Amino acid sequence: MRDLGKDAPTDSFVSAAKEMGADILGASSLMTTTVDVQKEVVNALRDASIEAPLLIGGAAVTEEWAKEIGAHYSSDANNATVMAKQLIGKGG
Numbered sequence: 001m002r003d004l005g006k007d008a009p010t011d012s013f014v015s016a017a018k019e020m021g022a023d024i025l026g027a028s029s030l031m032t033t034t035v036d037v038q039k040e041v042v043n044a045l046r047d048a049s050i051e052a053p054l055l056i057g058g059a060a061v062t063e064e065w066a067k068e069i070g071a072h073y074s075s076d077a078n079n080a081t082v083m084a085k086q087l088i089g090k091g092g
Contacts, residue, residue, distance in 0.1 A: 010041050010044045011044065013041050014048045017045065017048075017052055018050065022050075023088045024055060024084050024087055026056070029056070030060060031060055032060045035065060038065075041054065042054055053072055053088075054072065055072045055080055055083060055084060056071045056074075057076070063075075
């Protein structure tokens with residue numbers, strides 16, 4: 001796991017995913033002004049041919065938004081753990 005921190009640039013998701021051979025990625029948005037970055041991340045991952053699923057959440061995120069941008073949604077951290085395991089095929 002690697003925490004890219006607050007306000008991580010989109011290209012840092014691509015770099016980290018490639019560097020680590022990521023099985024799954026996660027992104028949280030706590031303010032409505034930042035949710036568009038999640039869409040940018042999805043597009044950047046696709047452009048880089050990274051097929052690892054992106055799991056998103058946060059106070060400003062909805063399941064509908066996740067579906068619209070082609071990501072997976074979790075309403076909280078506990079559920080995110082279960083979903084992550086399911087998405088990478090390791091239980092749940």
